[in-house]
Amino acid sequence: MILLNLRFNQExxxxxxxxxxxxxxxxxxxxxxxxxxxxxxxxxxxWSEAGNWSPSGAPGTGATIIFDLGGTVTVTNVTxxxxxxxxxxxxxxxxxxxxxxxxxxxxxxxxxxxxxDVQPGSFLTVQPxxxxxxxxxxxxGGTARIGGQVTMENGNFGIGDGTLILHTNALPMNRxxxxxxxxxxxxxxxxxxxxxxxxxxxxxxxxxxxxxxxGPTFANLIINRNENVILGDxxxxxxxxxxMTDGDLVATGVGRVSFTATxxxxxxxxxxxxxxxxxxxSRSVGTGAxxxxxxxxxxxxxxxxxxxxxRRSTAIVFSSNTGIQMQWGVTSSSNxxxxxxxxxxxxxxxxxxxxxxSEFQVYKFTGGPGWDEVEGLNPLASDLPLRTxxxxxxxxxxxxxxxxxxxxxxxxxxxxxxxxxxxxxxxEWTTQQEINNSxxxxxxxxxxxxxxxxxxxxxxxxxxxxxxxRFTDDGPGTGLPYYRLKQVDFxxxxxxxxPVFVPYKASGEEYQIFPNPSNGQxxxxxxxxxxxxxxxxxxxxxxxxxxxxxxxxxxSGDGTAxxxxxxxxxxxxxxxxxxxxxxxxxxxxxx
Numbered sequence: 001m002i003l004l005n006l007r008f009n010q011e012x013x014x015x016x017x018x019x020x021x022x023x024x025x026x027x028x029x030x031x032x033x034x035x036x037x038x039x040x041x042x043x044x045x046x047w048s049e050a051g052n053w054s055p056s057g058a059p060g061t062g063a064t065i066i067f068d069l070g071g072t073v074t075v076t077n078v079t080x081x082x083x084x085x086x087x088x089x090x091x092x093x094x095x096x097x098x099x100x101x102x103x104x105x106x107x108x109x110x111x112x113x114x115x116x117d118v119q120p121g122s123f124l125t126v127q128p129x130x131x132x133x134x135x136x137x138x139x140x141g142g143t144a145r146i147g148g149q150v151t152m153e154n155g156n157f158g159i160g161d162g163t164l165i166l167h168t169n170a171l172p173m174n175r176x177x178x179x180x181x182x183x184x185x186x187x188x189x190x191x192x193x194x195x196x197x198x199x200x201x202x203x204x205x206x207x208x209x210x211x212x213x214x215g216p217t218f219a220n221l222i223i224n225r226n227e228n229v230i231l232g233d234x235x236x237x238x239x240x241x242x243x244m245t246d247g248d249l250v251a252t253g254v255g256r257v258s259f260t261a262t263x264x265x266x267x268x269x270x271x272x273x274x275x276x277x278x279x280x281x282s283r284s285v286g287t288g289a290x291x292x293x294x295x296x297x298x299x300x301x302x303x304x305x306x307x308x309x310x311r312r313s314t315a316i317v318f319s320s321n322t323g324i325q326m327q328w329g330v331t332s333s334s335n336x337x338x339x340x341x342x343x344x345x346x347x348x349x350x351x352x353x354x355x356x357x358s359e360f361q362v363y364k365f366t367g368g369p370g371w372d373e374v375e376g377l378n379p380l381a382s383d384l385p386l387r388t389x390x391x392x393x394x395x396x397x398x399x400x401x402x403x404x405x406x407x408x409x410x411x412x413x414x415x416x417x418x419x420x421x422x423x424x425x426x427x428e429w430t431t432q433q434e435i436n437n438s439x440x441x442x443x444x445x446x447x448x449x450x451x452x453x454x455x456x457x458x459x460x461x462x463x464x465x466x467x468x469x470r471f472t473d474d475g476p477g478t479g480l481p482y483y484r485l486k487q488v489d490f491x492x493x494x495x496x497x498x499p500v501f502v503p504y505k506a507s508g509e510e511y512q513i514f515p516n517p518s519n520g521q522x523x524x525x526x527x528x529x530x531x532x533x534x535x536x537x538x539x540x541x542x543x544x545x546x547x548x549x550x551x552x553x554x555x556s557g558d559g560t561a562x563x564x565x566x567x568x569x570x571x572x573x574x575x576x577x578x579x580x581x582x583x584x585x586x587x588x589x590x591x
Contacts, residue, residue: 111141152178161185168198191225231255244272252276305333323403418502520568
């Protein structure tokens with residue numbers, strides 16, 4: 001009897017535990033479903049309207065927000081709120097605005113998995129309500145993934161020390177006057193496992209920091225996608241590590257990839273590398289060694305202090321001879337009087353026609369005219385996976401480049417430059433040696449963007465001594481401020497050098513666009529410094545750098561109307577004015 005009671009009581013306890021577990025699971029699932037809010041827009045556009053959500057009820061703290069209706073959705077009266085996740089999916093285009101009274105902020109607190117996800121084919125546009133902005137903020141460890149597009153017309157999308165993943169869309173981020181910001185501990189990632197597809201990704205101008213050309217400083221950069229990533233006008237400053245798996249980072253414009261003093265040397269491969277400008281910011285080297293961006297310097301007894309590097313994937317061209325498509329501009333606090341051993345490394349894609357089985361010459365630039373050899377020709381120390389020169393010794397830390405034995409640089413024309421002198425433009429250049437040089441023809445870019453003959457300067461035939469040349473443009477007000485040289489041999493062969501940009505500024509010039517903001521169809525351009533009309537070539541470019549319209553106008557202080565021929569969509573545009581003073585860029589806001 002006692003045994004039977006014990007068994008009966010144990011069975012009751014087991015059943016109770018099972019029921020408790022089932023109830024707990026049910027409550028968890030119910031809570032999860034209840035905290036998930038899917039927009040229906042059944043009543044109106046208001047965020048706080050209960051009937052606009054499924055299940056019914058305005059979102060509360062910790063909710064997961066989902067927009068998946070497809071088509072176009074407008075949401076207004078958004079209040080400051082703390083959410084768990086925020087998803088835009090199923091080809092839905094969402095425009096979201098705050099309520100009035102003050103700036104509002106959506107804070108995303110989840111740090112597990114993806115917290116903000118704008119999927120391919122979907123769009124999120126964040127607009128202000130009057131002067132009041134709507135901001136987004138991720139917590140440390142959070143992740144925002146954008147495969148569609150997020151446009152910040154105003155306000156800030158703050159990643160903090162989280163991760164921003166950009167993929168699939170060519171323009172995943174866009175802005176009018178808003179911006180995206182990265183914390184110092186953030187990771188900026190392009191592509192990733194399963195996210196490698198899509199066209200080249202473009203970073204719009206001023207997308208980080210809203211006008212700060214130095215760009216953000218953040219911890220890590222990851223590139224893993226089939227196509228390239230193209231920078232806008234800002235630097236990306238990496239303080240820890242760049243992991244490059246697939247896809248190139250193209251920095252051939254204003255923006256540069258910059259590594260701070262704490263960053264490690266990026267490992268570049270044939271599949272993923274930096275094209276254009278890459279910078280190692282100043283760091284203490286002293287008597288130690290340095291291996292960064294293909295510039296390799298051994299330790300030595302002389303203290304060189306701080307060292308910085310600007311690597312450019314461009315070739316030095318003198319006459320018909322070229323070096324590899326790589327230069328290293330290296331600066332140091334002091335030169336190593338006792339000498340430092342260096343070698344230079346580059347990927348085969350930058351050979352620029354040089355032959356890896358030949359002998360190579362290292363060159364240094366010591367102020368001109370010309371480049372100087374560093375020791376003599378030597379076979380490469382290694383040709384795969386990187387081409388690496390034999391070790392040479394230098395007593396000067398300066399600019400370096402490399403050519404093979406078939407392209408050793410004759411160093412003919414150096415120092416081609418120009419400047420404004422009163423109401424003229426003065427051009428100067430130097431030759432270190434000349435062979436059968438008949439003359440030079442100076443050419444200038446006209447308003448139709450074609451180089452035309454400006455003047456002739458006689459050459460010196462054949463000589464091994466440096467020759468200095470000078471030419472003056474007495475009419476700099478005509479055409480555009482770009483000049484180039486055409487060097488002509490006695491047999492008629494010729495080569496071009498340049499062009500160089502030499503701006504000319506007349507006193508009192510000041511161009512203005514009004515109204516700005518504009519209605520997107522008609523606006524005026526005025527030059528308050530001039531009464532007479534001046535020919536100006538005007539280009540309007542969208543945020544992707546595409547030219548929308550080009551017109552040749554006569555602009556004076558009274559103003560000249562420019563009709564775009566169509567109504568421009570709301571957004572931020574660049575107006576490029578090609579004047580006799582140079583290229584002037586201004587912003588135009590269309591509302």
